[in-house]
Amino acid sequence: MEEDIENHMMDQTDAKIAENQTLRDHKRKNEGSGDVGINEVYIKSKPERGDLPRKNEYPMDSAPRGFAMIINNGSFKPESGFNPRKGSDKDVENLTDLFQFLGFRVFSKQDLSKGQILKTIDGFRTHINGKEIDVEEEIIQKFYNTECPALQGIPKLFLLQYCRGEELDFGVEVRGFASSLESAPLQNPPKLPSVTDILIANSTVPGFVSNRNIHHGTWFFQCLVSVFKENADAMDIRDMFDQVAILLNEKESKDDSRRKQTFEVINRGFYKKLYFNLMGNVAEDSDDDVDCNLNVNEELQKKKDGFKRKLRDPWTCSFD
Numbered sequence: 001m002e003e004d005i006e007n008h009m010m011d012q013t014d015a016k017i018a019e020n021q022t023l024r025d026h027k028r029k030n031e032g033s034g035d036v037g038i039n040e041v042y043i044k045s046k047p048e049r050g051d052l053p054r055k056n057e058y059p060m061d062s063a064p065r066g067f068a069m070i071i072n073n074g075s076f077k078p079e080s081g082f083n084p085r086k087g088s089d090k091d092v093e094n095l096t097d098l099f100q101f102l103g104f105r106v107f108s109k110q111d112l113s114k115g116q117i118l119k120t121i122d123g124f125r126t127h128i129n130g131k132e133i134d135v136e137e138e139i140i141q142k143f144y145n146t147e148c149p150a151l152q153g154i155p156k157l158f159l160l161q162y163c164r165g166e167e168l169d170f171g172v173e174v175r176g177f178a179s180s181l182e183s184a185p186l187q188n189p190p191k192l193p194s195v196t197d198i199l200i201a202n203s204t205v206p207g208f209v210s211n212r213n214i215h216h217g218t219w220f221f222q223c224l225v226s227v228f229k230e231n232a233d234a235m236d237i238r239d240m241f242d243q244v245a246i247l248l249n250e251k252e253s254k255d256d257s258r259r260k261q262t263f264e265v266i267n268r269g270f271y272k273k274l275y276f277n278l279m280g281n282v283a284e285d286s287d288d289d290v291d292c293n294l295n296v297n298e299e300l301q302k303k304k305d306g307f308k309r310k311l312r313d314p315w316t317c318s319f320d
Helices: 002-012 021-030 088-101 114-125 219-231 237-250 296-304
Strands: 015-017 066-072 104-110 132-134 156-160 198-202 211-213 251-253 264-268 288-290 316-318
Touching: 066 088, 066 114, 088 104, 088 219, 104 114, 114 132, 198 237, 211 219, 219 237, 237 251, 237 264
Parallel strands: 066 104, 156 198
Antiparallel strands: 015 251, 132 316, 198 264, 211 288
């Protein structure tokens, strides 16, 4: 009996591509006609870069291409009250494989305290269990031009996977469905703004949870790894993020709540193109969970009862 209940609970949070009856009918109508199904994320052709101007690109021709630091906190102290983040080890595996594929040297750390995280970040610039970290102040700002002049002009990408609140995204019904930065040479020495070359991708938007599959990893990183591996040889990173958004938009949990998720990209002076210049399909989800300590069924009932949860500071995350 317990095994049946457990399997039922895992099926309730099994993500899939959203497909109502109208979409299924549309898909069947197109089968055999050579048309692309409505649920498919399909990139018809890759851009050719051979004749494109390179002056507005970040240089990516070193070996290794760059350095990637992966910090994963999947286990927590019992007194924290937080459950283990089952499936986060799959994120580490997938991201390590992706960035090695892109030509980066990868470093990874597991289950660090706040002090260990900050020490690791500080050491990484120069080459959490039980405490809250201000991601903005204590991590991202450490890479500003004023704080880290050695990395001026170098693209810095932050991929942040954590809940930014406790609201579950249940989706909404679809209505009516049937000036150049370049200037002339200056007389005075050139200056840079304090903040440039930073691109931040948050796995969810302020106030909402992130979803995680206990076998395949988080929804956000599933989509990102799939898109980057397919297109990193010819597509700019911001165009790839557009494709990640399309793929993530297709995801939906199989439980009654039909949970959804969207992510955001924050651009801070990241005005050049970034192509990874390579050196050398996501499977159907099952057993999904939100990436924080919430009970989905309880939250769904509260949603039905009109309960509104107070949002947490979106730039503060707990590693407990």
